[in-house]
Each structure stands twice: as C-alpha cells, then as structure tokens.
Amino acid sequence: MHIRKRFHKLFGEVKNVEKTVTIKDVARKANVSISTVSRVLNNSGYTSASVKEKVNKAVDELKFQKNMVATAMIKKQTSTFGLIIPDIKNIFYGELTRAIEDKAHQHGFNVILCNTDNNLEKEKEYLNFLLRKGIDGIIFSTPEINDRNIREVMKSRPDLPMVILGSKVQNVRLDEVLVDNFDGGYTATEHLIDLGHERIGYIGGQQDSYATLERLKGFKAALEERGLPLDKKHIKLDEFKIHSGYEKGKEILAKKDRPTAIFAGNDAIAVGVYKAAREVGLKIPEDLSVIGFDDSQFAEIVDPGLTTIRTPIAEMGEKTVELAVQIIKENKNFKESIMFPPTLVERASTASIKKVH
Amino acid sequence: MHIRKRFHKLFGEVKNVEKTVTIKDVARKANVSISTVSRVLNNSGYTSASVKEKVNKAVDELKFQKNMVATAMIKKQTSTFGLIIPDIKNIFYGELTRAIEDKAHQHGFNVILCNTDNNLEKEKEYLNFLLRKGIDGIIFSTPEINDRNIREVMKSRPDLPMVILGSKVQNVRLDEVLVDNFDGGYTATEHLIDLGHERIGYIGGQQDSYATLERLKGFKAALEERGLPLDKKHIKLDEFKIHSGYEKGKEILAKKDRPTAIFAGNDAIAVGVYKAAREVGLKIPEDLSVIGFDDSQFAEIVDPGLTTIRTPIAEMGEKTVELAVQIIKENKNFKESIMFPPTLVERASTASIKKVH
DNA sequence: AAACCGTAAGTAAACGTTTTCAACTAAGGC
DNA sequence: GCCTTAGTTGAAAACGTTTACTTACGGTTT
Numbered sequence: 001m002h003i004r005k006r007f008h009k010l011f012g013e014v015k016n017v018e019k020t021v022t023i024k025d026v027a028r029k030a031n032v033s034i035s036t037v038s039r040v041l042n043n044s045g046y047t048s049a050s051v052k053e054k055v056n057k058a059v060d061e062l063k064f065q066k067n068m069v070a071t072a073m074i075k076k077q078t079s080t081f082g083l084i085i086p087d088i089k090n091i092f093y094g095e096l097t098r099a100i101e102d103k104a105h106q107h108g109f110n111v112i113l114c115n116t117d118n119n120l121e122k123e124k125e126y127l128n129f130l131l132r133k134g135i136d137g138i139i140f141s142t143p144e145i146n147d148r149n150i151r152e153v154m155k156s157r158p159d160l161p162m163v164i165l166g167s168k169v170q171n172v173r174l175d176e177v178l179v180d181n182f183d184g185g186y187t188a189t190e191h192l193i194d195l196g197h198e199r200i201g202y203i204g205g206q207q208d209s210y211a212t213l214e215r216l217k218g219f220k221a222a223l224e225e226r227g228l229p230l231d232k233k234h235i236k237l238d239e240f241k242i243h244s245g246y247e248k249g250k251e252i253l254a255k256k257d258r259p260t261a262i263f264a265g266n267d268a269i270a271v272g273v274y275k276a277a278r279e280v281g282l283k284i285p286e287d288l289s290v291i292g293f294d295d296s297q298f299a300e301i302v303d304p305g306l307t308t309i310r311t312p313i314a315e316m317g318e319k320t321v322e323l324a325v326q327i328i329k330e331n332k333n334f335k336e337s338i339m340f341p342p343t344l345v346e347r348a349s350t351a352s353i354k355k356v357h
Numbered sequence: 358m359h360i361r362k363r364f365h366k367l368f369g370e371v372k373n374v375e376k377t378v379t380i381k382d383v384a385r386k387a388n389v390s391i392s393t394v395s396r397v398l399n400n401s402g403y404t405s406a407s408v409k410e411k412v413n414k415a416v417d418e419l420k421f422q423k424n425m426v427a428t429a430m431i432k433k434q435t436s437t438f439g440l441i442i443p444d445i446k447n448i449f450y451g452e453l454t455r456a457i458e459d460k461a462h463q464h465g466f467n468v469i470l471c472n473t474d475n476n477l478e479k480e481k482e483y484l485n486f487l488l489r490k491g492i493d494g495i496i497f498s499t500p501e502i503n504d505r506n507i508r509e510v511m512k513s514r515p516d517l518p519m520v521i522l523g524s525k526v527q528n529v530r531l532d533e534v535l536v537d538n539f540d541g542g543y544t545a546t547e548h549l550i551d552l553g554h555e556r557i558g559y560i561g562g563q564q565d566s567y568a569t570l571e572r573l574k575g576f577k578a579a580l581e582e583r584g585l586p587l588d589k590k591h592i593k594l595d596e597f598k599i600h601s602g603y604e605k606g607k608e609i610l611a612k613k614d615r616p617t618a619i620f621a622g623n624d625a626i627a628v629g630v631y632k633a634a635r636e637v638g639l640k641i642p643e644d645l646s647v648i649g650f651d652d653s654q655f656a657e658i659v660d661p662g663l664t665t666i667r668t669p670i671a672e673m674g675e676k677t678v679e680l681a682v683q684i685i686k687e688n689k690n691f692k693e694s695i696m697f698p699p700t701l702v703e704r705a706s707t708a709s710i711k712k713v714h
Numbered sequence: 715a716a717a718c719c720g721t722a723a724g725t726a727a728a729c730g731t732t733t734t735c736a737a738c739t740a741a742g743g744c
Numbered sequence: 745g746c747c748t749t750a751g752t753t754g755a756a757a758a759c760g761t762t763t764a765c766t767t768a769c770g771g772t773t774t
Binding site for chain 4: 389392403432
C-alpha cells in the first residue's frame with residue numbers, strides 16, 4: 001500500500017495496468033472460498049450472516065463487478081436480445097424500438113440493434129452473429145411475409161425464444177404480436193365512405209408485406225360491403241416510404257377521374273401524397289381527403305394534421321418483450337398470436353365530400 | 358447411427374436435446390486436437406494443408422459455429438459497442454444510429470442501444486451493464502455538457518475506447534466528433550440578416566447542451582458583427598423538441614415587436630414554430646422566416662420546406678465508429694477532436710423582409 | 715449411542731475457446 | 745552422423761464465473 005503510493009508519486013502517470021478485480025480477489029480479501037463469494041453474490045445456497053457481511057464488505061471495498069461474460073459462459077444466458085428491423089431511420093421503427101428497449105431494460109436485458117433493409121442476406125449475417133453471441137432471444141419486426149431465415153433459425157435452434165412483431169410469416173408458427181390490419185384498413189375506408197367519398201384510392205407498401213396485404217383486404221371488404229366499385233388503377237403498391245406516396249400519388253391524381261380520397265398504407269406514404277397533392281394543386285381536405293396508418297409523429301407535424309389509423313406501437317413493443325421474457329423465464333413457447341385493435345384518429349385531412357361543391 | 362434413426366422413426370418428434378457442437382466435436386471428427394482446430398479456424402501458427410482440409414470438412418459437416426462468448430472470455434473482446442443516446446424516437450438520433458450501426462456492422466461489431474432520456478442515473482445503470490458485459494467501446498451522443506458518468510468511466514477504465522459524438526464534455530479530454538455549431542449558428546443568422554431581417558429570435562434546446570450554447574454564440578456573434586441589437590426577450594431556451602418550439606414560439610410571436618425571423622435550435626423546434634405561427638395567423642415565409650438546424654427528415658416534410666443548417670449526420674456517425682475501431686485496433690487513444698462543417702440548405706421557409714406587405 | 719438432518723463452507727469440475735509450452739519430425743548444413 | 749532449425753501437432757493452462765460434490769459440525773430423533 002505504502003509502496004504503491006510512493007510508486008505513484010515517483011512516476012506520476014504510471015501505465016495503468018489495473019488488473020480487473022475478480023471473484024478471487026474478493027475471496028482472498030474476505031478470507032473465504034470463491035464458491036462462498038458466488039453464493040452470497042447470488043444468494044443461493046446457505047450462507048451465514050457473518051460471512052455474508054465479510055463478503056459484501058470486500059465487494060464494496062474492491063468495487064467488484066461480476067463479469068457477465070463469464071456468467072454467460074456457464075449459464076448460457078447473456079441477458080441480451082437481438083432486435084431485427086428494416087431501418088431505424090424509419091420513424092415507425094424508432095418508436096417501436098424505443099418501447100422495446102425500455103421494456104427490455106426494465107427486465108434487465110440489453111438489445112442489439114440490427115438494420116436489415118429487408119435484405120435477407122444481411123439478415124442472415126446478423127442472425128449468425130447473434131446466435132454465436134448467445135443472445136437469449138430474437139425479436140423480428142420485418143414486414144417480409146416469406147422469411148426463410150426465420151424458418152432456418154427455428155430448425156437449428158428450436159429452443160430459442162423468438163417473437164414476430166407486426167407481421168406474420170408464412171408456414172411458421174411462432175409467437176407474434178400484431179395490429180388488426182384488416183380492421184384498420186376497413187375502418188379507414190369506412191371513414192372515407194361515411195364522408196361521402198365514392199372514388200377512393202389505396203397506396204400501399206411492399207406487396208409481400210403482411211401489413212400491406214391485410215390493409216388492402218380491409219379496404220376491399222369495406223368497398224364491397226358498401227356496394228362501391230373497386231377501381232384497380234387507383235390501387236398502387238410500392239414501399240412504405242414518403243417517396244412512394246409522392247410518386248404513386250402523382251400517378252393517381254393525374255388521372256381525369258381521380259379519386260376524391262386516398263387511403264395511404266402508412267403515414268409516410270400519406271406525407272408523400274400531401275406533397276403530390278400540393279404539386280397538382282389540390283387542397284387537403286377540400287379537394288382531397290387523405291387518411292394514413294400508424295399515427296406516427298408525422299401525422300401531427302403535417303399541415304393539415306393527418307387523420308390516421310392509430311397502431312398502438314408502444315404497447316405492441318412492450319407486449320412483445322414481455323412475451324419474450326416470459327418464454328425465457330418459463331422456458332416454454334406459447335406460440336400465441338396477440339392482436340391489438342387499431343383506432344381511428346381524426347385530424348384535419350379528411351372531410352365530407354360535400355365540401356367539394 | 359442406425360439405432361438413432363430407428364429411434365427417430367419410432368418416436369417421431371424426439372425432444373430435441375441437440376447439444377451445441379463445439380470445437381471438441383470438430384476435433385474428434387477430424388481426428389486432431391482442439392488446439393489444431395483452433396489454429397486452422399483462426400489460421401494462426403503452423404498447420405499443414407492436409408489437416409486444414411480435414412478440419413474444414415469437419416466444420417462444414419457439423420455446421421460448427423464458434424461460440425463468441427468463450428472467445429470473449431479469453432480474448433477480452435466482444436465485438437460489441439455500446440451506444441448511448443437520449444432517445445431513439447428522436448429522428449435525429451434515428452439517423453445517427455443508423456449510420457453508426459451500419460459502419461459498426463461493416464467492421465464486424467454489433468451495437469447495444471441505450472436510451473437515457475438525458476437521465477444521468479439511467480445512464481449510469483446502462484454504463485454498469487455495458488462494462489460488465491465487456492463491450493469494446495462506448496459511443497456517447499448525449500447533449501449534456503457536464504456528464505459525471507463519463508468522467509467516472511474514464512477513471513475506472515482509462516483503457517476503454519470512448520468517443521463523444523456531437524457534443525463536448527467539460528474537463529474531459531476524449532475523442533470527439535462534432536459539427537461546427539458556432540459556424541452553423543453564425544451562418545443561419547447571417548442568412549436571415551442578409552434577407553433583411555433585423556429582429557431575429559432564437560429558440561434553443563437545453564441550456565446545458567453544448568450545441569445550444571455554441572449555436573447561440575454564433576447567433577450573437579453574427580448579430581454583433583452586423584451591428585444589430587440583441588433583444589434578450591427574443592431568446593428562449595427549452596428543449597430540442599417540437600413542443601418547445603411551439604410553446605416558446607407562441608410566447609415570442611405574441612409580442613407586439615415580434616421578430617420577423619426565428620432561428621430554431623433544431624428542426625424539431627422549427628416544426629413547433631410552424632405550428633405556433635399557424636395559430637397566430639402568420640404565414641411562413643411571408644410574415645415570418647424560420648430557419649432550422651440539422652436538416653433532418655422533418656425539414657422536407659413540412660410545408661413550406663424548411664430552410665436549415667445541414668449537419669452531416671451520417672458522415673459524423675461513420676467517422677465516430679471508424680475512430681472507435683481505430684482506437685481498438687491500434688490500441689491507443691488519439692484524443693482527437695474532429696469538426697465537420699455545417700452547410701446552409703435553402704428551402705422555402707426564409708424570405709426577404711421586403712416580402713412583408 | 716447410532717443414525718439422521720439442516721446448515722455452512724470449501725474443492726474441483728465445468729462452460730468453450732485461445733495460447734503457451736513442450737514434443738516430435740524431417741530436412742539441411744557441417 | 746550430429747546439430748540446428750523450421751514445420752507440425754498435442755497437452756494443459758487460462759479466462760471468471762457457477763455448481764455438484766464433499767466434508768464438517770451441532771443438534772434431533774430413535
């Protein structure tokens with residue numbers, strides 16, 4: 001001790017070798033065996049009060065922190081989830097990720113973020129990494145309806161907790177949490193019909209996306225139920241992006257018998273439609289009603305405020321994590337499908353057709 | 358082998374015990390020692406071509422994947438970064454995080470996401486976790502100018518690669534990558550002055566944020582240089598959020614001698630100002646010019662398009678990771694400060710003062 | 715008094731790699 | 745023919761924990 005001080009004084013900044021303190025150091029200091037230390041640390045097994053105290057004192061004095069890598073090695077648990085999404089820049093995934101990370105943190109898990117851009121090769125790379133790192137579970141939030149990687153992982157690691165968020169994957173039975181996309185599509189369309197619109201367009205995302213398809217089904221069902229014709233040229237699928245809404249919006253709105261209302265597959269697409277409408281000289285909602293999906297931050301920012309179908313993003317993210325945690329703790333897979341109801345949020349982008357004199 | 362097949366046939370779905378295949382299995386199959394397997398896996402040391410082949414064959418056949426936890430245990434490297442940000446929901450951090458994660462992935466690193474909400478206690482929790490998990494480096498992107506946690510980590514783990522992104526921390530010498538906030542503030546203000554504005558407001562973020570302060574300095578410097586008076590009641594600091602822009606915007610715009618232009622501390626604040634202006638009945642840019650900061654997605658979405666100071670978010674994120682990787686690989690800390698230049702992006706939210714009536 | 719039990723604590727194996735060390739071979743130089 | 749050396753491999757230790765097993769002790773129960 002004394003010597004060390006002198007040493008420091010003499011050389012000033014000594015190269016800080018600073019051996020990380022391990023359970024062995026604690027054991028030595030507390031004058032017990034390492035198994036005893038481990039026992040009080042995890043309070044498992046029998047430990048006397050006196051020993052407990054000694055050990056805790058040593059822990060405090062040495063500022064000992066358990067090395068989780070070593071723990072992971074033997075327990076085969078890393079308290080880490082992998083989160084696989086297309087792109088965190090996308091505001092929808094931002095909100096989702098935040099909810100997931102928060103809930104995971106509450107349960108003592110960290111999350112490793114993976115952006116795949118819907119690229120299956122990239123997804124596979126990430127998956128390999130995650131698996132080799134011994135993550136405790138994977139949360140998929142990929143729109144892709146036909147993800148062979150997921151099936152592969154299920155085969156090679158049938159034990160690994162996985163839950164799918166916001167989508168379904170074909171031929172796969174897994175825990176999943178979803179919005180009722182059909183219902184959302186139906187509600188959105190019904191809302192427009194109730195306002196008197198008869199020519200309604202739909203601009204959706206990727207055509208191999210579960211959400212796109214289900215929302216479209218809801219759209220069609222509503223039209224049919226109300227006896228309105230389905231005009232295929234007013235239905236466009238592209239991507240869940242602003243740009244797509246803009247491009248497809250312009251296409252649709254350029255036509256002579258343009259729709260008087262557009263159901264956008266999500267809020268980003270709706271934002272693109274706003275831009276297209278502006279360019280074509282159409283006023284929202286007077287000349288064109290627009291309804292979105294998700295109720296993301298975009299919906300409030302835009303002027304006029306976007307009427308949209310609210311997806312309970314945060315709730316879904318939280319539920320997903322809770323499911324994953326439960327699967328881990330109870331060590332069994334429920335293969336549940338949890339469906340959240342969407343709700344209509346009326347702002348200022350939809351109006352009665354009557355306004356169009 | 359035969360027996361096993363029978364077994365499977367008899368019982369169909371046998372409980373899949375599926376011992377994960379280890380280097381030992383490979384060694385047994387290839388008829389060599391585990392050290393040899395390790396050598397060909399990492400191709401280190403001497404290995405004959407024939408043995409190499411045998412081992413690789415065994416690896417393929419068994420579909421062996423190295424367990425990274427075990428590797429981490431002995432190498433003390435996890436190929437993982439911790440990323441500490443206030444909130445991934447915030448679109449700015451979404452863009453930043455994407456760039457960081459991409460670059461990290463390119464270099465073979467994963468990133469653990471941590472949302473702190475600028476809460477130092479929460480940050481500390483995350484830090485503890487990360488440290489115990491043996492992450493290879495930490496990227497901080499917290500606005501807080503006075504982060505005691507960072508200082509603490511530097512003390513306890515002087516060897517740990519850390520870089521600060523987008524901010525500076527008092528009394529700390531660390532690698533950092535920044536935008537030139539002063540220059541950005543100056544440029545924004547100058548732009549407004551050039552358009553003929555003489556009464557200009559500033560709505561900034563947290564007052565203990567480096568960005569807020571520097572941008573304000575630039576603002577003041579520009580005013581002074583051009584001989585314009587500084588009106589304190591037109592300067593408001595709150596948070597880098599839409600809501601703050603709205604609230605403070607309303608306060609400022611309610612006044613009789615309201616400014617004819619507002620420099621918003623970031624794009625989110627600008628969006629709030631838009632809303633405030635709308636409520637007060639001011640048209641942008643005819644009645645009020647607004648300039649933002651960041652050039653995030655918001656800037657394009659909003660109508661009219663937001664003139665703003667572009668922060669090269671992606672480039673900064675990438676550079677940060679490259680710096681971190683370099684520090685790890687070369688095992689030395691550069692303590693560099695890398696400054697990126699911001700640029701003015703003109704859209705439609707700023708106009709010459711002459712346009713007013 | 716023998717057998718049993720609950721409590722307490724230590725010894726050593728285990729987790730799956732990497733790496734040091736030692737052992738051995740074959741080839742080349744003298 | 746001996747020494748050196750480069751090439752090749754295996755045994756075993758190490759990384760920092762957890763845990764199964766063992767030992768020990770004092771007190772009950774029979």
